[in-house]
Amino acid sequence: MKQPQQAKIAPFQLTHTPQVPEILHRLGCSILLSTFQAGKLIAISPKDENSMVQLARNFTRPMGITFSDAYQKMALASFNEVLQxxxxxRLAAxxxxxxxxxxxxxxPTQTNYTGRLDLHDLSYGENDQLFAVNTLFSCICTFDTNYNFIPxxxxxxxxxxxxxxxxxxxxMALKDGKPKYATAFATTNSRFAWKENLTQTGVLxxxxxxxxxxxxxxxxxxxxxxxxxxYVLLSATGQLIKVDIQNKSYTVITELNGFVRGMSFYEDYLFIGMNKLRQNSSSFAHLDVAKLSNFAGIKIVHLPSGSLQGILQYQSSVDEIYDVEVLPDVFRPNILNNSTELFTQAINTEEMSFWQRNEP
Incomplete structure (x- = not known):
């Protein structure tokens, strides 16, 4: 007797709770997320108050994202480069x-070839200076045209x-245009020593x-x-915390019941990345939150109340998310990577923009 065939799940299939499109549509924003595991930078946008659309672009191991509203710029850390x-x-239309x-x-308008630095967070600072967390070299760095990075x-x-x-x-978190706070898994000072007891040694x-x-x-x-x-995310416990700097303490704002990483704030709402943990992972399988970390996606939290307002959940392709960024006043973003024919045809100057046409 033939068994009934199960319906195939489409790549990057995304489900959501009913209120998510309405929230994005009302806020007038889109969400960007990076998934190094799937090698994608993904934009999620509201089509209307009831449905959404997503666009995925290929990048090699995309990690930190940062956006400068003032300069209409974006930067992305990837495998061995930072793209701006x-x-x-005008070209979008x-x-x-x-x-x-x-x-x-x-x-893409600029690329810094960094080598394999395992860059994590990125952020634009004062005078549009780009800062990055250089995890491999245990420092925060900047970039110029002469070196791979500047400590x-x-x-x-x-x-x-x-x-x-x-x-x-x-x-890292910036204040007044300069890096002010940083997170690390330990205060260790030798190669990969932070892995020894990574759930109890993290520092701010x-x-x-x-x-x-x-x-x-x-x-x-x-x-x-x-x-x-x-505010800081505690990935091992699935918590969002608010830090009391003077008293060196914190309060838990909400329990997110999963491995959290990546967060962006817009108009009272936090968009927080959720990760599906590999049960055979030597680093993560023993975490208390591991069994709860059964999907990758985004949880939307109303910060003033700490209440969960919506969930986006990937059914396929995406297991791990690194960063989340909100694009304000954007209903339908597009992104070009630097490996397509279309990228070579896009010309933009201060006064004009046009697409080059192939010669007949």
Whole structure:
């Protein structure tokens, strides 16, 4: 007797709770997420109040994302480079494959070849300077045209810059245009030593003073200053915490019941990345939150109340998310990577933009 065939799940199939399209449509924004596991930068946008559309672009091991609203720029850390993009609405309107569909188009305008630094968080700072967490060398760095990276700061317990990922420095938050806070998995000072007890040794560091504000954290990620307050994700416990800097303590805002990483704030809402953990992972399988981490996607939290407002959940292709970024005032973004024929045809200057046509 023939068994009934199960319906195949389409690649990157995304489901969501009913209120998600309405939230994005009302806020007038789109979401960007990076998934290094699937090798994609994905934009999720509201079509209307009831449905959404997504666009996925190929990049090699995409990690940190940052967006500069003032300069209409975006940057992405990938396997061995940092790419910077410029929004070009004039080119978006005349996009050859789908004219008059997109309201923005991010095209690569600059690439820094960094080598394999395992870059994590990125952020634009004062005067549009780009900062990155250089996890391999246990430092925060910047970039220019002469070197692969320029060290900006390192924790005082790191005695020398070596490609050894000594403490798993991963996150940073900027204040007044400069890096102010950083997260690491430990205060260790030798190659991969942070792996020894990674669920109980995480720290939050004041970059200006090198003071450790919090310690004993469970895999801290994604520190963000929101409305003057500092928030951090604890991946090992699935918690969003608010930090009391003066008293060196924190309160739990909400339990997210999964491995959390990547967070962006817009108009009272937090968009937080969720990860599906591999049960055979030597690093993560023993976590208390591992059994709860059964999907990858985004949870939407209303920050003033701490209440969960919506969930986006991948049914296929995406298991791990690194970063999440909100694009304000964007209903239908498009992104070009630098490996397509269309990229070579996009021309943008201060005064004009056009698509080159192939010669007959």
């Amino acid at each position: 993009f410029r929004n070009t609405p 005349s996009y050859p494959n789908k004219p008059n569909v997109y309201d923005s188009l991010y095209i 900006y700061w390192q924790p005082d317990f790191i005695t020398e810059l070596q490609p050894e990922d000594r403490c798993h420095l991963n996150g 560091i004041d970059i200006e003073t090198n003071e450790i504000i919090l310690e004993g954290l469970g895999m801290p990620h994604t520190p963000r200053i929101i409305n003057g307050e500092l």
